[in-house]
Amino acid sequence: MANSFMSQWVYTDTVKEHFMNPRNLWQDGEDFEADGIGEVGSLACGDQMRVGIKVVDGKIQDLRWLTYGCASAIASTSMMSEMAIGMTLEEAYHLTPTMIMDELGGLPEHKFHCSVLGDKALRAAIDDYLEKQGMPNPYKNKVAKVMCECKNVTDVQIEELVKAGKVHSFEELQELTGVSTVCGKCKNKIKEELEELLHIYSK
Protein backbone atom coordinates (compact mmCIF):
# COMPACT_ATOMS: atom_id res chain seq x y z
CA MET A 1 0.00 0.00 0.00
CA ALA A 2 1.23 3.46 -0.83
CA ASN A 3 2.36 5.54 2.11
CA SER A 4 4.61 8.56 1.96
CA PHE A 5 4.73 9.01 5.72
CA MET A 6 7.13 6.51 7.22
CA SER A 7 7.13 6.40 11.01
CA GLN A 8 9.96 6.21 13.48
CA TRP A 9 9.83 3.61 16.22
CA VAL A 10 8.13 4.81 19.42
CA TYR A 11 11.39 5.13 21.35
CA THR A 12 15.01 5.88 20.42
CA ASP A 13 17.18 3.34 18.64
CA THR A 14 19.12 2.70 21.83
CA VAL A 15 15.92 1.95 23.72
CA LYS A 16 14.86 -0.36 20.94
CA GLU A 17 18.20 -2.14 20.93
CA HIS A 18 18.12 -2.74 24.69
CA PHE A 19 14.48 -3.78 24.51
CA MET A 20 15.28 -6.35 21.85
CA ASN A 21 18.51 -7.53 23.49
CA PRO A 22 18.32 -6.86 27.21
CA ARG A 23 21.68 -7.15 29.00
CA ASN A 24 22.33 -8.95 32.27
CA LEU A 25 18.89 -10.44 32.52
CA TRP A 26 18.41 -12.81 35.42
CA GLN A 27 17.99 -16.06 33.51
CA ASP A 28 15.82 -18.89 34.69
CA GLY A 29 17.81 -21.40 36.68
CA GLU A 30 20.95 -19.32 36.44
CA ASP A 31 23.39 -19.80 39.26
CA PHE A 32 23.65 -16.20 40.45
CA GLU A 33 24.21 -15.79 44.16
CA ALA A 34 23.31 -12.18 44.83
CA ASP A 35 24.96 -10.41 47.75
CA GLY A 36 22.12 -7.92 47.84
CA ILE A 37 18.66 -7.79 46.31
CA GLY A 38 16.39 -4.81 45.84
CA GLU A 39 12.83 -4.79 44.67
CA VAL A 40 10.64 -1.79 43.97
CA GLY A 41 7.48 -0.95 42.13
CA SER A 42 4.02 -2.34 42.30
CA LEU A 43 1.70 -4.20 40.07
CA ALA A 44 -0.87 -1.50 40.45
CA CYS A 45 1.23 0.68 38.22
CA GLY A 46 2.24 -2.17 36.00
CA ASP A 47 5.91 -1.92 36.87
CA GLN A 48 7.91 -4.00 39.21
CA MET A 49 11.65 -4.41 39.29
CA ARG A 50 14.14 -6.66 41.03
CA VAL A 51 17.88 -6.12 41.01
CA GLY A 52 20.52 -8.46 42.41
CA ILE A 53 24.15 -7.44 42.85
CA LYS A 54 27.42 -9.21 43.52
CA VAL A 55 29.91 -7.05 45.37
CA VAL A 56 33.69 -7.55 45.36
CA ASP A 57 36.06 -5.06 47.02
CA GLY A 58 33.38 -2.42 47.33
CA LYS A 59 32.57 -2.61 43.63
CA ILE A 60 29.60 -4.00 41.77
CA GLN A 61 31.17 -6.96 40.08
CA ASP A 62 28.01 -8.28 38.53
CA LEU A 63 24.32 -7.53 38.39
CA ARG A 64 21.13 -9.28 37.34
CA TRP A 65 17.63 -7.93 37.01
CA LEU A 66 14.03 -8.83 36.28
CA THR A 67 11.12 -6.59 35.49
CA TYR A 68 7.41 -6.75 35.08
CA GLY A 69 7.18 -3.70 32.91
CA CYS A 70 6.97 -1.98 29.60
CA ALA A 71 9.59 -1.48 26.91
CA SER A 72 11.12 1.57 28.55
CA ALA A 73 11.30 -0.21 31.89
CA ILE A 74 13.12 -3.10 30.24
CA ALA A 75 15.48 -0.80 28.35
CA SER A 76 16.15 1.45 31.37
CA THR A 77 17.03 -1.46 33.59
CA SER A 78 19.17 -3.05 30.94
CA MET A 79 21.05 0.23 30.46
CA MET A 80 21.33 0.74 34.21
CA SER A 81 22.89 -2.72 34.55
CA GLU A 82 25.59 -1.89 32.00
CA MET A 83 26.34 1.40 33.69
CA ALA A 84 26.40 0.00 37.22
CA ILE A 85 28.66 -2.98 36.68
CA GLY A 86 32.20 -1.95 37.61
CA MET A 87 31.11 1.02 39.65
CA THR A 88 31.99 1.43 43.31
CA LEU A 89 28.98 1.24 45.61
CA GLU A 90 29.24 4.94 46.13
CA GLU A 91 29.22 5.69 42.40
CA ALA A 92 26.34 3.29 41.85
CA TYR A 93 24.39 4.93 44.63
CA HIS A 94 24.72 8.22 42.85
CA LEU A 95 23.37 6.93 39.55
CA THR A 96 20.30 8.99 38.67
CA PRO A 97 17.36 8.34 36.40
CA THR A 98 18.47 11.26 34.29
CA MET A 99 21.87 9.65 33.71
CA ILE A 100 20.18 6.46 32.57
CA MET A 101 17.77 8.38 30.39
CA ASP A 102 20.56 10.34 28.78
CA GLU A 103 22.38 7.14 27.87
CA LEU A 104 19.16 5.88 26.32
CA GLY A 105 18.88 9.00 24.22
CA GLY A 106 15.79 10.11 26.07
CA LEU A 107 12.39 8.72 26.98
CA PRO A 108 8.96 10.25 26.53
CA GLU A 109 7.97 12.30 29.55
CA HIS A 110 5.31 9.89 30.78
CA LYS A 111 7.89 7.11 30.77
CA PHE A 112 10.27 8.88 33.12
CA HIS A 113 9.19 6.84 36.13
CA CYS A 114 10.31 3.64 34.39
CA SER A 115 13.93 4.75 34.67
CA VAL A 116 13.30 5.95 38.22
CA LEU A 117 12.43 2.40 39.15
CA GLY A 118 15.66 0.90 37.82
CA ASP A 119 17.76 3.24 39.83
CA LYS A 120 15.68 2.84 42.97
CA ALA A 121 15.94 -0.94 42.70
CA LEU A 122 19.71 -0.65 42.42
CA ARG A 123 19.90 1.49 45.56
CA ALA A 124 17.62 -0.91 47.37
CA ALA A 125 19.99 -3.74 46.41
CA ILE A 126 22.96 -1.79 47.79
CA ASP A 127 21.04 -1.05 50.99
CA ASP A 128 20.24 -4.73 51.29
CA TYR A 129 23.86 -5.69 50.74
CA LEU A 130 25.15 -3.28 53.39
CA GLU A 131 22.52 -4.41 55.85
CA LYS A 132 23.34 -8.08 55.31
CA GLN A 133 27.02 -7.29 55.87
CA GLY A 134 26.15 -5.42 59.02
CA MET A 135 27.87 -2.40 57.53
CA PRO A 136 26.80 1.19 57.99
CA ASN A 137 25.14 2.89 55.06
CA PRO A 138 27.12 6.04 54.40
CA TYR A 139 25.39 6.83 51.09
CA LYS A 140 21.79 7.03 51.95
CA ASN A 141 21.87 10.38 53.63
CA LYS A 142 24.46 11.75 51.23
CA VAL A 143 22.19 11.40 48.23
CA ALA A 144 19.30 12.82 50.20
CA LYS A 145 18.00 16.10 48.83
CA VAL A 146 16.27 18.59 51.07
CA MET A 147 12.72 18.93 49.82
CA CYS A 148 11.38 21.30 52.43
CA GLU A 149 13.92 23.83 53.61
CA CYS A 150 11.84 25.27 56.41
CA LYS A 151 11.30 21.91 58.03
CA ASN A 152 14.52 20.29 56.76
CA VAL A 153 12.82 17.23 55.33
CA THR A 154 14.60 15.20 52.66
CA ASP A 155 13.34 13.02 49.82
CA VAL A 156 14.91 9.99 51.50
CA GLN A 157 12.88 10.62 54.65
CA ILE A 158 9.70 10.93 52.62
CA GLU A 159 10.51 7.78 50.70
CA GLU A 160 11.13 5.85 53.92
CA LEU A 161 7.77 6.94 55.30
CA VAL A 162 5.97 5.87 52.13
CA LYS A 163 7.84 2.57 52.00
CA ALA A 164 6.94 1.83 55.61
CA GLY A 165 3.30 2.45 54.81
CA LYS A 166 3.08 5.39 57.23
CA VAL A 167 2.09 7.94 54.61
CA HIS A 168 -0.69 7.56 52.08
CA SER A 169 -1.51 11.17 51.33
CA PHE A 170 -0.05 14.63 51.34
CA GLU A 171 -2.06 15.47 54.44
CA GLU A 172 -0.58 12.52 56.34
CA LEU A 173 2.88 13.58 55.27
CA GLN A 174 2.24 17.09 56.52
CA GLU A 175 1.00 15.81 59.85
CA LEU A 176 4.08 13.65 60.35
CA THR A 177 6.77 16.00 59.09
CA GLY A 178 5.29 19.46 58.87
CA VAL A 179 6.37 19.90 55.23
CA SER A 180 4.98 22.91 53.42
CA THR A 181 3.51 24.38 56.59
CA VAL A 182 5.84 27.35 56.84
CA CYS A 183 6.57 29.27 53.64
CA GLY A 184 4.79 26.73 51.45
CA LYS A 185 7.01 27.15 48.39
CA CYS A 186 7.89 23.45 48.43
CA LYS A 187 4.32 22.31 48.19
CA ASN A 188 4.04 21.49 44.48
CA LYS A 189 7.44 19.85 44.31
CA ILE A 190 6.66 17.63 47.29
CA LYS A 191 3.22 16.75 46.04
CA GLU A 192 4.72 15.60 42.75
CA GLU A 193 7.41 13.57 44.44
CA LEU A 194 4.90 12.03 46.81
CA GLU A 195 2.58 11.05 44.00
CA GLU A 196 5.41 9.27 42.25
CA LEU A 197 6.43 7.48 45.45
CA LEU A 198 2.89 6.45 46.31
CA HIS A 199 2.56 5.13 42.81
CA ILE A 200 5.76 3.12 43.05
CA TYR A 201 5.18 1.68 46.49
CA SER A 202 1.43 1.24 46.50
CA LYS A 203 0.51 -2.37 46.91
Next chain:
Amino acid sequence: MRNVYLDNNATTPMAKEVIELIQDNVELYGNASSMHRSGRDADTAVEWAREQVASLLNCDKKGIVFTSGASEANNFVFLTFRDLIDEGYKRNRIITTTIEHPCIEETSQYLISRGYKVDFLSVDRTGKISLKELEEKLGDDVALVSIMTGNNEVGTIEPIKEACALAHKAGALFHTDATQAIGKIEVDVKDWDVDYVSMSAHKFYGPKGVGALYHRPGVPLRPLIHGGHQESGFRAGTYNTLAIAGMGEAARLAKLNLKEEAEYLWKLREKLRKGIEERIPNVVINGHPTDCLPGTLDVSFPCAEGESILLYLDMEGIQVSTGSACATGSLEPSYVLLACGVDVEIAHGSIRFSLGRENTEEDIDYVLEKLPPIIKRVRMMSTRKEQNNG
Protein backbone atom coordinates in the same frame (compact mmCIF):
# COMPACT_ATOMS: atom_id res chain seq x y z
CA MET B 1 8.16 -9.03 6.71
CA ARG B 2 4.56 -10.10 6.95
CA ASN B 3 2.15 -7.36 7.95
CA VAL B 4 -0.73 -8.61 10.04
CA TYR B 5 -3.08 -5.83 11.07
CA LEU B 6 -5.20 -6.97 14.01
CA ASP B 7 -6.34 -3.61 15.31
CA ASN B 8 -9.55 -3.23 13.35
CA ASN B 9 -11.47 -1.97 16.38
CA ALA B 10 -9.15 1.03 16.40
CA THR B 11 -9.72 1.65 12.73
CA THR B 12 -10.09 -0.27 9.49
CA PRO B 13 -8.42 0.30 6.15
CA MET B 14 -10.78 1.74 3.56
CA ALA B 15 -12.37 -0.85 1.31
CA LYS B 16 -11.07 -0.97 -2.25
CA GLU B 17 -14.51 0.01 -3.52
CA VAL B 18 -14.60 3.01 -1.17
CA ILE B 19 -11.20 4.20 -2.35
CA GLU B 20 -12.32 3.84 -5.96
CA LEU B 21 -15.52 5.75 -5.41
CA ILE B 22 -13.67 8.58 -3.71
CA GLN B 23 -11.01 8.66 -6.41
CA ASP B 24 -13.63 8.68 -9.16
CA ASN B 25 -15.39 11.63 -7.57
CA VAL B 26 -12.46 13.63 -6.33
CA GLU B 27 -13.41 16.44 -8.71
CA LEU B 28 -16.93 16.67 -7.37
CA TYR B 29 -16.39 20.11 -5.91
CA GLY B 30 -19.88 21.54 -5.64
CA ASN B 31 -21.35 22.69 -2.35
CA ALA B 32 -24.21 20.30 -1.69
CA SER B 33 -26.29 23.23 -0.48
CA SER B 34 -26.17 25.11 -3.81
CA MET B 35 -29.03 24.96 -6.25
CA HIS B 36 -27.01 24.86 -9.47
CA ARG B 37 -25.80 21.77 -11.17
CA SER B 38 -22.51 21.14 -9.37
CA GLY B 39 -24.31 21.73 -6.11
CA ARG B 40 -27.03 19.29 -7.06
CA ASP B 41 -24.44 16.67 -8.04
CA ALA B 42 -22.84 16.93 -4.62
CA ASP B 43 -26.24 16.81 -2.98
CA THR B 44 -27.10 13.69 -4.93
CA ALA B 45 -23.97 12.03 -3.54
CA VAL B 46 -24.90 13.02 0.02
CA GLU B 47 -28.45 11.80 -0.32
CA TRP B 48 -27.34 8.57 -1.94
CA ALA B 49 -25.04 7.99 1.02
CA ARG B 50 -27.88 8.75 3.43
CA GLU B 51 -29.97 6.05 1.80
CA GLN B 52 -27.19 3.50 2.08
CA VAL B 53 -26.66 4.23 5.77
CA ALA B 54 -30.41 4.13 6.46
CA SER B 55 -30.71 0.86 4.62
CA LEU B 56 -27.86 -0.67 6.63
CA LEU B 57 -29.55 0.35 9.89
CA ASN B 58 -33.08 -0.35 8.70
CA CYS B 59 -34.22 3.13 9.65
CA ASP B 60 -35.90 6.21 8.24
CA LYS B 61 -33.31 8.14 6.24
CA LYS B 62 -34.76 11.42 7.49
CA GLY B 63 -33.32 10.50 10.89
CA ILE B 64 -29.70 10.37 9.70
CA VAL B 65 -27.54 13.38 10.56
CA PHE B 66 -24.00 13.24 9.23
CA THR B 67 -21.32 14.17 11.74
CA SER B 68 -17.54 14.08 11.98
CA GLY B 69 -17.72 10.68 13.64
CA ALA B 70 -19.10 8.80 16.58
CA SER B 71 -17.56 11.03 19.24
CA GLU B 72 -19.49 13.92 17.80
CA ALA B 73 -22.67 11.84 17.49
CA ASN B 74 -22.43 10.79 21.13
CA ASN B 75 -21.79 14.34 22.28
CA PHE B 76 -24.74 15.40 20.16
CA VAL B 77 -27.10 13.21 22.17
CA PHE B 78 -25.70 13.98 25.61
CA LEU B 79 -25.54 17.72 25.00
CA THR B 80 -29.08 17.65 23.64
CA PHE B 81 -30.21 16.28 26.99
CA ARG B 82 -28.14 18.84 28.84
CA ASP B 83 -29.99 21.53 26.91
CA LEU B 84 -33.34 19.87 27.53
CA ILE B 85 -32.70 19.71 31.25
CA ASP B 86 -31.59 23.35 31.22
CA GLU B 87 -34.84 24.19 29.50
CA GLY B 88 -36.72 22.59 32.37
CA TYR B 89 -37.49 19.17 30.90
CA LYS B 90 -39.54 17.18 33.41
CA ARG B 91 -36.96 14.38 33.52
CA ASN B 92 -33.40 15.18 34.53
CA ARG B 93 -31.42 11.97 34.97
CA ILE B 94 -29.30 10.01 32.48
CA ILE B 95 -28.36 6.36 32.85
CA THR B 96 -25.33 4.93 31.08
CA THR B 97 -22.74 2.22 31.79
CA THR B 98 -19.24 2.00 33.22
CA ILE B 99 -17.78 0.61 29.99
CA GLU B 100 -18.80 3.22 27.41
CA HIS B 101 -16.27 4.77 25.09
CA PRO B 102 -14.44 7.78 26.64
CA CYS B 103 -16.53 10.15 24.52
CA ILE B 104 -19.53 9.13 26.62
CA GLU B 105 -17.65 8.38 29.83
CA GLU B 106 -15.96 11.77 29.86
CA THR B 107 -18.98 13.66 28.62
CA SER B 108 -20.84 12.13 31.56
CA GLN B 109 -18.13 13.27 33.96
CA TYR B 110 -18.32 16.73 32.43
CA LEU B 111 -22.07 16.81 32.98
CA ILE B 112 -21.71 15.55 36.55
CA SER B 113 -19.13 18.24 37.28
CA ARG B 114 -21.77 20.78 36.25
CA GLY B 115 -24.40 19.37 38.52
CA TYR B 116 -26.28 17.05 36.17
CA LYS B 117 -27.32 13.60 37.31
CA VAL B 118 -25.78 10.61 35.56
CA ASP B 119 -25.99 7.05 36.87
CA PHE B 120 -23.81 4.19 35.76
CA LEU B 121 -24.81 0.58 35.26
CA SER B 122 -22.18 -1.91 36.34
CA VAL B 123 -21.16 -4.91 34.26
CA ASP B 124 -20.32 -8.48 35.21
CA ARG B 125 -17.03 -10.29 34.58
CA THR B 126 -18.01 -10.81 30.93
CA GLY B 127 -18.81 -7.12 30.38
CA LYS B 128 -22.59 -7.53 30.37
CA ILE B 129 -24.97 -5.10 31.99
CA SER B 130 -27.79 -6.45 34.11
CA LEU B 131 -31.31 -5.69 32.94
CA LYS B 132 -32.40 -6.06 36.54
CA GLU B 133 -30.09 -3.28 37.62
CA LEU B 134 -31.37 -1.13 34.78
CA GLU B 135 -34.93 -1.74 35.89
CA GLU B 136 -34.04 -0.76 39.43
CA LYS B 137 -32.27 2.41 38.35
CA LEU B 138 -35.04 3.51 36.00
CA GLY B 139 -37.62 5.94 37.30
CA ASP B 140 -39.90 8.68 36.11
CA ASP B 141 -37.03 11.17 36.39
CA VAL B 142 -34.91 9.38 33.78
CA ALA B 143 -34.67 11.24 30.51
CA LEU B 144 -32.18 9.09 28.62
CA VAL B 145 -30.62 5.66 28.76
CA SER B 146 -27.43 5.20 26.77
CA ILE B 147 -25.89 1.74 26.39
CA MET B 148 -23.30 0.75 23.82
CA THR B 149 -24.19 -2.05 21.42
CA GLY B 150 -20.83 -3.79 21.47
CA ASN B 151 -17.79 -2.93 23.54
CA ASN B 152 -14.68 -1.81 21.69
CA GLU B 153 -12.28 -3.52 24.04
CA VAL B 154 -13.73 -6.85 25.13
CA GLY B 155 -16.32 -7.12 22.35
CA THR B 156 -19.27 -7.92 24.61
CA ILE B 157 -22.66 -7.36 22.98
CA GLU B 158 -25.30 -5.82 25.24
CA PRO B 159 -29.01 -6.71 25.21
CA ILE B 160 -30.05 -3.51 23.46
CA LYS B 161 -33.56 -4.51 22.40
CA GLU B 162 -34.50 -5.59 25.93
CA ALA B 163 -32.83 -2.60 27.58
CA CYS B 164 -34.56 -0.25 25.16
CA ALA B 165 -37.95 -1.79 25.93
CA LEU B 166 -37.36 -1.26 29.66
CA ALA B 167 -36.34 2.34 29.10
CA HIS B 168 -39.41 3.02 27.00
CA LYS B 169 -41.67 1.39 29.56
CA ALA B 170 -40.31 3.87 32.10
CA GLY B 171 -40.85 6.74 29.67
CA ALA B 172 -37.19 7.37 28.91
CA LEU B 173 -35.58 7.69 25.49
CA PHE B 174 -32.88 5.27 24.43
CA HIS B 175 -29.52 5.79 22.76
CA THR B 176 -26.99 3.20 21.69
CA ASP B 177 -23.44 3.84 20.59
CA ALA B 178 -23.23 1.21 17.86
CA THR B 179 -19.83 2.32 16.56
CA GLN B 180 -18.16 -1.05 17.05
CA ALA B 181 -21.17 -3.14 16.12
CA ILE B 182 -22.12 -1.63 12.78
CA GLY B 183 -20.85 -3.73 9.91
CA LYS B 184 -20.10 -6.59 12.31
CA ILE B 185 -23.52 -7.61 13.58
CA GLU B 186 -27.00 -6.69 12.51
CA VAL B 187 -28.04 -3.34 13.95
CA ASP B 188 -31.77 -3.04 13.32
CA VAL B 189 -33.25 0.25 14.40
CA LYS B 190 -36.84 -0.77 13.68
CA ASP B 191 -36.61 -4.09 15.44
CA TRP B 192 -34.76 -2.67 18.44
CA ASP B 193 -36.98 0.40 18.50
CA VAL B 194 -34.11 2.64 19.61
CA ASP B 195 -34.33 6.43 19.47
CA TYR B 196 -30.71 7.38 18.80
CA VAL B 197 -27.78 5.48 17.27
CA SER B 198 -24.18 6.70 16.88
CA MET B 199 -21.74 5.42 14.30
CA SER B 200 -18.43 6.10 12.63
CA ALA B 201 -17.49 5.23 9.05
CA HIS B 202 -13.87 4.29 9.62
CA LYS B 203 -14.82 1.36 11.83
CA PHE B 204 -16.44 -0.35 8.86
CA TYR B 205 -13.97 0.31 6.05
CA GLY B 206 -15.11 3.84 5.31
CA PRO B 207 -13.12 7.08 5.53
CA LYS B 208 -12.05 8.74 8.78
CA GLY B 209 -13.62 11.95 10.02
CA VAL B 210 -17.16 11.08 9.06
CA GLY B 211 -19.97 9.39 10.94
CA ALA B 212 -23.62 9.82 11.69
CA LEU B 213 -26.24 10.07 14.34
CA TYR B 214 -29.57 8.44 13.74
CA HIS B 215 -32.46 10.00 15.64
CA ARG B 216 -36.03 8.87 15.39
CA PRO B 217 -37.76 11.75 13.64
CA GLY B 218 -39.54 13.79 16.28
CA VAL B 219 -37.37 12.97 19.29
CA PRO B 220 -35.51 15.90 20.86
CA LEU B 221 -32.34 17.02 19.15
CA ARG B 222 -30.59 20.34 19.67
CA PRO B 223 -28.15 21.84 17.17
CA LEU B 224 -24.59 20.95 18.01
CA ILE B 225 -22.96 23.33 15.56
CA HIS B 226 -24.95 26.47 14.94
CA GLY B 227 -24.80 28.59 11.84
CA GLY B 228 -26.22 26.75 8.87
CA HIS B 229 -29.26 25.01 7.56
CA GLN B 230 -27.43 21.77 6.74
CA GLU B 231 -28.88 18.59 8.18
CA SER B 232 -32.15 20.32 8.96
CA GLY B 233 -30.29 22.93 10.97
CA PHE B 234 -28.93 20.36 13.44
CA ARG B 235 -25.39 20.39 12.20
CA ALA B 236 -24.04 23.39 10.36
CA GLY B 237 -21.00 23.21 8.11
CA THR B 238 -20.42 22.55 4.43
CA TYR B 239 -20.88 18.89 3.62
CA ASN B 240 -17.73 16.80 3.42
CA THR B 241 -19.13 15.31 0.26
CA LEU B 242 -16.42 12.80 -0.55
CA ALA B 243 -16.18 11.43 2.96
CA ILE B 244 -19.95 11.12 3.18
CA ALA B 245 -20.11 9.37 -0.18
CA GLY B 246 -17.32 7.05 0.99
CA MET B 247 -19.33 6.27 4.10
CA GLY B 248 -22.31 5.48 1.91
CA GLU B 249 -20.30 3.02 -0.12
CA ALA B 250 -18.90 1.43 3.03
CA ALA B 251 -22.46 1.05 4.35
CA ARG B 252 -23.60 -0.51 1.08
CA LEU B 253 -20.77 -3.05 1.22
CA ALA B 254 -21.38 -3.79 4.89
CA LYS B 255 -25.01 -4.62 4.24
CA LEU B 256 -24.11 -6.80 1.30
CA ASN B 257 -21.67 -9.02 3.18
CA LEU B 258 -22.84 -8.78 6.78
CA LYS B 259 -23.70 -12.41 7.48
CA GLU B 260 -20.82 -14.07 5.63
CA GLU B 261 -18.36 -11.64 7.07
CA ALA B 262 -19.55 -12.15 10.63
CA GLU B 263 -19.27 -15.93 10.23
CA TYR B 264 -15.84 -15.62 8.67
CA LEU B 265 -14.52 -13.32 11.41
CA TRP B 266 -15.91 -15.50 14.19
CA LYS B 267 -14.24 -18.54 12.64
CA LEU B 268 -10.87 -16.76 12.56
CA ARG B 269 -11.41 -15.41 16.05
CA GLU B 270 -12.15 -18.85 17.43
CA LYS B 271 -9.16 -20.32 15.66
CA LEU B 272 -6.99 -17.67 17.29
CA ARG B 273 -8.56 -18.19 20.71
CA LYS B 274 -8.21 -21.96 20.63
CA GLY B 275 -4.70 -21.73 19.27
CA ILE B 276 -3.66 -19.38 22.08
CA GLU B 277 -5.25 -21.54 24.74
CA GLU B 278 -3.54 -24.64 23.35
CA ARG B 279 -0.11 -23.13 22.95
CA ILE B 280 0.23 -20.74 25.87
CA PRO B 281 -0.24 -21.74 29.50
CA ASN B 282 -2.10 -19.53 31.94
CA VAL B 283 -4.16 -17.21 29.76
CA VAL B 284 -7.38 -15.41 30.60
CA ILE B 285 -9.97 -14.69 27.91
CA ASN B 286 -11.82 -11.45 28.69
CA GLY B 287 -15.32 -10.55 27.59
CA HIS B 288 -18.29 -12.79 26.85
CA PRO B 289 -17.66 -16.26 25.39
CA THR B 290 -20.47 -16.07 22.82
CA ASP B 291 -22.20 -12.67 22.89
CA CYS B 292 -19.15 -11.05 21.42
CA LEU B 293 -18.39 -8.98 18.33
CA PRO B 294 -17.21 -11.58 15.84
CA GLY B 295 -13.71 -10.20 15.26
CA THR B 296 -12.78 -9.23 18.81
CA LEU B 297 -10.59 -11.30 21.11
CA ASP B 298 -9.26 -9.80 24.32
CA VAL B 299 -6.73 -11.98 26.13
CA SER B 300 -4.72 -11.42 29.27
CA PHE B 301 -1.34 -13.01 29.83
CA PRO B 302 -0.70 -12.90 33.57
CA CYS B 303 2.91 -12.11 34.55
CA ALA B 304 3.51 -10.39 31.23
CA GLU B 305 3.03 -6.70 30.69
CA GLY B 306 0.95 -5.58 27.70
CA GLU B 307 3.07 -2.85 26.19
CA SER B 308 6.09 -5.13 25.95
CA ILE B 309 3.98 -7.79 24.26
CA LEU B 310 2.54 -5.21 21.87
CA LEU B 311 5.96 -3.91 20.87
CA TYR B 312 7.55 -7.35 20.45
CA LEU B 313 4.59 -8.31 18.24
CA ASP B 314 5.03 -5.06 16.31
CA MET B 315 8.63 -6.09 15.58
CA GLU B 316 7.17 -9.16 13.88
CA GLY B 317 4.72 -7.07 11.88
CA ILE B 318 1.73 -7.97 14.05
CA GLN B 319 -0.31 -4.96 15.12
CA VAL B 320 -2.56 -5.17 18.17
CA SER B 321 -3.56 -3.01 21.12
CA THR B 322 -3.29 -3.37 24.89
CA GLY B 323 -5.16 -2.40 28.03
CA SER B 324 -1.91 -1.79 29.88
CA ALA B 325 -1.42 1.62 31.45
CA CYS B 326 2.09 1.83 30.08
CA ALA B 327 0.90 2.07 26.52
CA THR B 328 -1.42 4.96 27.14
CA GLY B 329 0.69 7.13 29.37
CA SER B 330 -1.81 6.94 32.18
CA LEU B 331 -1.10 5.14 35.41
CA GLU B 332 -4.29 3.10 35.31
CA PRO B 333 -4.86 0.15 33.04
CA SER B 334 -8.02 -0.21 30.96
CA TYR B 335 -11.06 1.07 32.83
CA VAL B 336 -13.23 -1.32 30.86
CA LEU B 337 -11.39 -4.36 32.21
CA LEU B 338 -11.38 -2.91 35.72
CA ALA B 339 -15.13 -2.30 35.42
CA CYS B 340 -15.50 -5.98 34.53
CA GLY B 341 -13.83 -6.76 37.85
CA VAL B 342 -10.61 -7.92 36.25
CA ASP B 343 -7.58 -7.81 38.51
CA VAL B 344 -5.20 -4.87 37.91
CA GLU B 345 -2.34 -7.14 36.94
CA ILE B 346 -4.49 -9.10 34.52
CA ALA B 347 -5.59 -5.81 32.98
CA HIS B 348 -1.98 -4.67 32.50
CA GLY B 349 -1.28 -7.89 30.63
CA SER B 350 -4.20 -7.66 28.23
CA ILE B 351 -3.92 -7.73 24.47
CA ARG B 352 -6.78 -7.00 22.13
CA PHE B 353 -6.80 -8.72 18.78
CA SER B 354 -9.45 -7.19 16.53
CA LEU B 355 -9.84 -8.92 13.21
CA GLY B 356 -11.09 -7.51 9.97
CA ARG B 357 -12.22 -8.67 6.59
CA GLU B 358 -8.70 -8.55 5.17
CA ASN B 359 -7.33 -11.06 7.64
CA THR B 360 -6.73 -14.64 6.56
CA GLU B 361 -6.21 -18.07 8.13
CA GLU B 362 -2.50 -17.62 7.35
CA ASP B 363 -2.45 -14.44 9.40
CA ILE B 364 -3.76 -16.38 12.37
CA ASP B 365 -1.22 -19.16 11.83
CA TYR B 366 1.51 -16.53 11.75
CA VAL B 367 0.32 -15.02 15.05
CA LEU B 368 0.10 -18.45 16.62
CA GLU B 369 3.70 -19.07 15.58
CA LYS B 370 5.09 -15.72 16.82
CA LEU B 371 3.07 -15.09 19.96
CA PRO B 372 4.03 -18.05 22.22
CA PRO B 373 7.78 -17.36 22.24
CA ILE B 374 7.10 -13.67 22.88
CA ILE B 375 4.91 -14.41 25.89
CA LYS B 376 7.49 -16.88 27.13
CA ARG B 377 10.22 -14.29 26.76
CA VAL B 378 8.31 -11.50 28.51
CA ARG B 379 7.37 -13.86 31.32
CA MET B 380 10.97 -14.97 31.65
CA MET B 381 12.02 -11.37 32.22
CA SER B 382 9.24 -10.86 34.71
CA THR B 383 9.54 -10.50 38.44
CA ARG B 384 6.21 -12.27 38.52
CA LYS B 385 7.34 -15.58 37.15
CA GLU B 386 7.12 -17.32 40.51
CA GLN B 387 3.37 -16.88 40.31
CA ASN B 388 3.31 -18.26 36.82
CA ASN B 389 3.18 -22.01 36.68
CA GLY B 390 3.51 -22.01 32.91
